[in-house]
Amino acid sequence: MKLPKFLMIIGALLPLLLFVFPMWNISLQAPQYPIPLGINIFIDHIGEEQEGDIQNFDLMNHYVGMAKLPTNLKEFEIFPIVIVSISVLGLIFGFIGKRSLFMIWFVIMVILGSAGIYDFYLWLYDYGHNLDPRAAIQILDSYQPPILGTKEILNFTVRSYPSLGAILLGIGILLAPTAYYVSLKAERKAAN
Amino acid sequence: MKSISKIFIPIAILLLVFTFAGCGGNGGSNGSALNKSAAEKVFVAPGEHDEFYAFISGGFSGQLAVHGLPSGRLFKVIPVFSVDGEKAYGFNEETKPMLETSYGFVPWDDSHHPDLSQTNGEVDGRWCFINANNTPRIARISLKTFETEEIIEIPNSAGNHSSSFVTENTEYIVAGTRFSIPFPQRDMPIEDYKGNFKGAVSFIAVDQQTGHFNLDFQIMMPGFNYDLAHPGRGKSHGWMFFSTYNSEEASTLLEVNASQNDKDFIAAINWKKAQEYIAAGKFKTVKTNYAHNIYDESTHMATSKMVKEVKILDPTELPGLVYLLPTPKSPHGCDVDPSGEYIIGSGKLAAALTAHSFTKMLKAIEEEKFDGDAYGIPILEFDAVNAGTVVQPGLGPLHTEFDGKGYAYTTFFISSEVVKWQLGTWKVIDRKPTYYSVGHLMIPGGNSQKPFGKYLLAMNKITKDRYLPTGPEVCQSAQLYDISGEKMELLLDFPTIGEPHYAAGCPADLIKPNSQKIYRLEENNHPYVTKAEKDVKVVRKGKDVHIYMTMIRSHFAPDNIEGIKVGDKVYFHVTNLEQDYDVPHGIAMIGANTSELLIMPGQTETFIWEPKREGVWPFYCTDFCSALHQEMQGYIRVSARNANRPLKWSLDGE
Secondary structure (H helix, E strand, O other): OOOOHHHHHHHHHHHHHHHOOOEEEEEEEEEEEEEEEEEEOOOOEEEEEOOOOOHHHHHHHHHHOOOOOOOOOOHHHHHHHHHHHHHHHHHHHHHHHHHHHHHHHHHHHHHHHHHHHHHHHHOOOOOOOHHOOOOOOOOOOOOOOOOEEEEEEOEEEEEEEOOOOHHHHHHHHHHHHHHHHHHHHHHHHOOO | HHHHHHHHHHHHHHHHHHHHHHOOOOOOOOHHHHHHHHHHHHHOOOOOOOHHHHHHHOEOOOOOOEEEOOOOOEEEEOOOOOOOOOOOOOOOOOOOHHHEOEEEEEOOOOOOOEEEEEEHHHHHHHHEEEEEEOEEEEEEEEEEOEEEEEEEEEEOOOOOEEEEEEEEOOEEEEEEOOOOOOOOOOOHHHHHHHOOOOEEEEEEEEOOOOOOOOEOOOOEEEEOOEEEEOOOOOHHOOEEEEEOOOOOOOOOOOOHOOOOOEEEOOOOOHHHHHHHHHHHHEEEEEEEEEEEEEEEOOOEEEEEEEEEEEEEOOOOOOOOOEEEEEEEOOOEEEEOOOOOOOEEEEEOOOOEEEEHHHHHHHHHHHHEEEEEEEEEEEOOOOOEEHHHHHHEOOOOOEEEOOOOOOOOEEEEOOEEEEEEEEEEEOOOOOOOEEEOEEEEEEEOOOOOOOOOEEEEEEEEEEOOOOOOOOOOOOEEEEEEOOOOOOOOOEEEEEEEEEOOOOOEEEHHHHHHOOOOOEEEEEEEOOOOOOOOOOEEEEEOOOOOEEEEEEEEEEEOOOEEEEEOOOOOEEEEEEEOOOOOOOOOOEEEEOOOOOOOOOOOOOOOEEEEOOOOOOEEEEEOOOOOOOOOHOOEEEEEEEEEEOOOOOOEEEEEOO
């Protein structure tokens, strides 16, 4: 198999690892929590770093009136279908092996990825702003975690970073233009 | 002029004396350079962990204290044989059965000798065992949860002192009786002690998976006092050595009458031979009655059952089971070196230490070098078993431990010191004072083939002026010595609970990684568990009312209850729904004739409240759990006996 084709197929397969590895990790560290509480966001559920962390996230957050972490987001149904679809599409494009298709897949992936991140932002915004007016502690207007990076919120240091699943997805997406470039270069070399 | 010199000269002499006395030093309290290095050696920086765990007996508190070494810091007092209102041990319905005995519920005891489980002669960090001296019992403490999981009563025994010592694969825990008593127990004249009283030594088998005890057999020994014991190890594995005193068999004024014989005995018991006799059916099954109490971690509940029989071996009829090694002057400590070759007898009224040789003992047995017998049990010739004597090491030797580098360390009660000497040459190497009148000493792993010879812990009987005074009853204390060099160095004094008798220690890394953080709620099989707030309820059965309650930061569910009546017996079955490390909640009810409950995450506990007056009565969380801990409370409405008020319960009006 030629290298560009191979790269494209690998790139199309990598998103499937999102079914195994989490996309994103959010952790809370505080003086009382030297071992941070951590949640792992998967495409179809929210997992926990250590046993009990989801309950402990919710317990911390209820003092400021935040809602519990969701168990049945619509995204948890949609994301797996989308991931499988784009992977299949990428594989088809890969086997066809036509260079322009690689770029089409890349553009689709960038659009879908951006939409996903925007959707994640909307959820984080709602999670941080939708506060119970009867909450015991009312100090800030928002407890929204950062979408990427580290933020001090009251006694907590909140860290939000991509996990292995998202990193592999990113590599997969970037393999498409790489395949395009390698193919182009090979063609020019052959032409010379 | 003459009169001035009359005053001046004595003052000058006095000053000189004080100056010299000041220079003499007393092992650590003077000399800035020494102080500094000692301080550095015991300093464990904030947030850092100690290198060793030390499990120190709580003596007449009946408990077991967990300290760190070298800092001496106290981490936890594990309730074992005495009730503890702080942890509701012996107060809540779950742990009351732990303190049941054939005499009924006993709320106190005197705990003496902790020992750690072993595998292949090395400390393995699974369990700690400790004996109750007064009402004879042995307990097993889990080193995963640091809770007492099992207590077995020892029948036919009294003053359970030569206990609880562990064999090299934790096959057995031994328990010997200090007091000999009539066997069978009966109404008889005390003066007829001799020949009629017997001393039982018990072998309690340990299940290697669950740790559960089984009193395998008892050996019914002559009516001496059985003081201490240690197991053979390596070449002497399969033997257990017990020190005895009062071989005179006196029953009154023992301080004189039990001190008449020039030599008492160390009894060498071949327990592998005992197992053969048991297998061959050479035992008598005797009717008895003793309690066996087990705490089940899954139901968070203890059960107590009475056992009615025990197998007895008679050493006077079973050759090869027991031999007596003559040992001078009422030996107290009976310690076996890491190689298993030397058995050290500390004749507490002698000015010498006696070391017996295991190899010589086997040879003497083979060549039948006997010097008479006691009730048919052969007494070996002293010279045929003696390996050597440490001459004039101090006064009142009590106990010996080993550093694994060929040296032994013995405590001397009367001369108040710890003495380092060499095995084989029997030469004294070093001595350091203790403050004051040391009893046991402990080197981590000291009762095993692999001691960790870095620190020595001396446990004192008297402290007098060593600490800030606290009235007539002053603090108990232990002292830490550095034994890594040729000379010992006193590093630290620190207070302990109760009277510290013996201790057991091991490297922290053996235990630390296994220490449990929470109890998993889904594995909670308590019959009255409530696993979610939606399942809370209050159920009436006649005068008994059962409240199925939960606690989580920062509220109880339910927190308002009505329909309770004067004269009801109200059971609070409270489950801590937390699954977070170090988030216990407590609960206490005004006027309840019991202790609080202190409930760990995932655990269920129960207390009983019998309301005596009408009114509205509060309860609250006793452990500062969260920022809204002071809000964690509730009310119970109590109505008259004849009131027609239905049960009603709620949280936030729901």
